[in-house]
Amino acid sequence: MASVRRIPQATVARLPLYLRALEEFAAERASTISSEALAARAGVNAAQVRKDLSYLGSYGTRGVGYDVAYLVHEINRQLGLGEARRVAIVGAGRLGQALGGYGGLPARGFRVVAAFDNDSEKVGAPLGSVQVSPVSQMAEVISGERVAIAIVTTPASAAQMVVDAATAAGVKSILNFAPTTVSVPAGVALRQVDLGIELQILSFYQEHEAASKISPSVAGGALPGTVPGAAASIAG
Amino acid sequence: MASVRRIPQATVARLPLYLRALEEFAAERASTISSEALAARAGVNAAQVRKDLSYLGSYGTRGVGYDVAYLVHEINRQLGLGEARRVAIVGAGRLGQALGGYGGLPARGFRVVAAFDNDSEKVGAPLGSVQVSPVSQMAEVISGERVAIAIVTTPASAAQMVVDAATAAGVKSILNFAPTTVSVPAGVALRQVDLGIELQILSFYQEHEAASKISPSVAGGALPGTVPGAAASIAG
């Protein structure tokens, strides 16, 4: 019953991993699962799983394990996945197109409700299930559609500008794929994902002995007038 | 002169960030840079920058700062970016196409030398500057082309299989975009990137107060028969 405890960033970053694993177990008709089995599937240590879950309030049964369905429910609740989050994609290039058409988004509770680009060739074209709007309309469309999260897939040169426009229009989370560091106002959460950086990190470990441990990425939020910093995740 | 010191994972994950910032400074004709300016551009704290760089052997000048060109050179060296790394893309769907055509790869010293898919519709089609080969030929093409890094952009169901095939053929680093946890043999470095997970993490911070700090992702390597775990970075 640690329900008031503050959940560590590292734990928050692992909850979605557990969720993914739990959904696999659920699909296999498992009704109960041990920390050990969950840990193996998620690629972490069993003690880690137990400690992480204990921050949520500990929903396991000693001698038995965790109820799969209930845990899924609780993690979903903690992550705020009750209702579909409304997202916008800014930048309708190849990457934006790929993400917009990615079926994993609706499957995980995210709904693309707008897309933007400043290339007039792209404006009006379909991107996933929406039409690309001009960047000049970001403010009105974002507030009209109540967009909560903006995914930035513009070139580096445009990234800070669109982040500024999106946050000014009320977006509270930014997922930046542009290969540059952007900063966001206080109270806006930010995560950055850069293919080149990932490859460079791998390159390091190729040169030197491969590292011994696996570590998750950590959250990149912002309460203070935070700058940027991090790197993180995407899907196929 | 801490040249023998082991470089912490967290530092390794930030070196590419510094590199990116330094290249921007170089483009602006700055010949020397303070830890403070570099920190601001990279979105971290100045003390962090100094400590991180001190692991490389400390190439700064007190009262002045760091020589931009020299630092770029040293970080590139540490990251093993002397010669272009040879990469393969496995999975020629939208995301694979987007990554294969991404100009940031060659710009940062990575060369796509092969692509694979098991859909016969896609085999033979161009992906970036190469042609898609059938998955059945992975072993020979990977060893023939001396592929060092495999980028996995298949559906989740195929991911572990292609990772096994790639590592068996000699690939030493895996960048997994498939939304599932994969495991790799000892000595193979692994990083995982999942769009859905990133969004779920942002969703958490949207619900609760936004986090106060920014944190970088951490490396996901493997010396032991390591399982998977992490999340991390890509670009637009």
Add this chain to the structure above:
DNA sequence: GCATGTGAATAGATTCACAGCG
């Protein structure tokens, strides 16, 4: 008896603060 839940121990990362040097 078996697997959770958790304090305590350990390890790792960040930040401070200042001595040292150009």
Add this chain to the structure above:
DNA sequence: CGCTGTGAATCTATTCACATGC
């Protein structure tokens, strides 16, 4: 005298180990 380089202090995260309770 400014800025690096780095020990020491702090904070965060991971792992251990075992008491607890089903």
